[in-house]
Structure formats: structure tokens, C-alpha cells
Amino acid sequence: MELKDVLRARHSVRAFTSAPVDESVVREIIEYATLAPSTFNLQPWHFHVATGASRDAVIEVIAQTTQYLQEYVDKLGPEAVDREARFYADLGGAPAVIGVSSPFIENPLVDHTNICLSIGACVENFLLLATERGLGACNLTVPHWVAAELLRAFDVPEGRELISIMVLGYPDEQPVEQERSTDVVTWLR
Numbered sequence: 545m546e547l548k549d550v551l552r553a554r555h556s557v558r559a560f561t562s563a564p565v566d567e568s569v570v571r572e573i574i575e576y577a578t579l580a581p582s583t584f585n586l587q588p589w590h591f592h593v594a595t596g597a598s599r600d601a602v603i604e605v606i607a608q609t610t611q612y613l614q615e616y617v618d619k620l621g622p623e624a625v626d627r628e629a630r631f632y633a634d635l636g637g638a639p640a641v642i643g644v645s646s647p648f649i650e651n652p653l654v655d656h657t658n659i660c661l662s663i664g665a666c667v668e669n670f671l672l673l674a675t676e677r678g679l680g681a682c683n684l685t686v687p688h689w690v691a692a693e694l695l696r697a698f699d700v701p702e703g704r705e706l707i708s709i710m711v712l713g714y715p716d717e718q719p720v721e722q723e724r725s726t727d728v729v730t731w732l733r
């Protein structure tokens with residue numbers, strides 16, 4: 545697939561078949577995803593790939609957050625909150641759930657935004673590579689209510705924090721294409 549076609553084909557997928565994703569495929573995706581740029585070339589990412597019983601444990605923790613989603617009802621509306629709650633109950637049946645962690649870096653030259661941007665670049669590579677392989681994925685915000693439990697469920701070592709979560713599997717839905725804003729540039733001539 546041409547890069548532009550992959551960019552167009554990538555959508556957040558939130559429903560998956562039960563077909564597992566080969567470990568070799570995940571390894572290859574991670575290998576290429578980590579070609580991303582990073583602040584001071586720190587490559588702050590580490591992937592915690594949960595499948596099988598570990599995936600069940602992660603989902604059990606995330607499912608606890610459905611009770612808090614009502615906090616967003618004013619902003620998102622009841623339908624979106626219900627949809628999200630259904631998704632969070634079992635993460636769309638995704639056979640793999642992946643946490644991405646970074647170390648806490650105590651360096652005045654490296655701020656948290658740069659670490660998050662670096663991980664974001666790596667995550668986008670991951671999502672595009674997954675799309676190219678016919679897989680579906682969705683990036684998730686780390687739910688703050690259960691952040692500590694998630695560190696344990698993903699077996700993240702001390703001194704690191706979770707920056708991102710991704711669900712991965714073979715799509716069982718054709719996601720609706722989200723509209724894009726076009727008023728995104730100011731040309732300074």
C-alpha cells in the first residue's frame with residue numbers, strides 16, 4: 545500500500561474478531577514503529593504486550609472505569625458515553641492490549657511534552673503499520689482512575705509511567721470515517 549493510502553485507511557477500530565495476532569507480526573510492527581523520531585533520541589518507549597490471561601487482567605481493570613464515564617455525559621452526550629462504556633467493558637474483544645510506557649526523566653532539558661510527542665510519533669507509526677497489515681487498532685487515553693492498577697496489570701517496572709494504551713486485532717467493524725478540519729494552516733508570507 546502507498547503511504548497515502550495507509551493514512552486514509554487508518555481509522556480507530558473498536559470491535560475485533562477473536563482471531564489472535566501472530567507474535568511475529570506484533571514484533572515486526574514494533575520494530576518499524578520504533579524508527580520514530582524522539583527527543584534527544586531518547587527512544588523513551590517500551591511496549592507491554594498483553595495477550596491471553598494478561599490481556600484479560602488488563603481488560604478487567606479497564607472495565608472498572610465504565611462507572612466513571614458518566615462524568616463526561618455533559619461534554620459527549622449520552623449516546624457517546626454509552627458507546628464508550630460498551631467498548632470499555634471488553635475493549636471490543638481485542639485479542640491484544642498494549643501499554644506504552646516511558647521512564648520518568650529528571651532532566652531540565654527534556655520536558656514531558658517532548659516525551660509524549662516522541663511516544664505519539666511511535667504510536668502513530670504503530671497504528672499505520674497495523675493498518676497496512678490488515679489489522680485494526682485504537683489508541684486509548686490511560687484512564688487516570690485506575691492508573692496504578694494498570695501499571696501492575698501491564699507489569700510496568702518502577703520508575704516508568706504509562707503514556708498510551710492500544711488495542712489491536714482483526715477488525716470486526718468498518719469504522720465510520722471521522723471528518724477532518726481543513727482550517728488548520730496559517731501561511732506567513
Ligand SMILES: Cc1cc2nc3c(=O)[nH]c(=O)nc-3n(C[C@H](O)[C@H](O)[C@H](O)COP(=O)(O)O)c2cc1C
Pocket residue numbers: 554555556557628631682683684685686719720722
Ligand atoms: C491521544 C489519543 C487518545 C485517545 N483516547 C481515546 C480513548 O480513550 N477512547 C477511544 O475510544 N478513543 C480514543 N482515541 C481515538 C480517537 O477518538 C480517534 O483517533 C478520533 O476520534 C479520530 O478518529 P480516527 O482515529 O478513526 O481517525 C484517542 C486518540 C488519541 C490520539
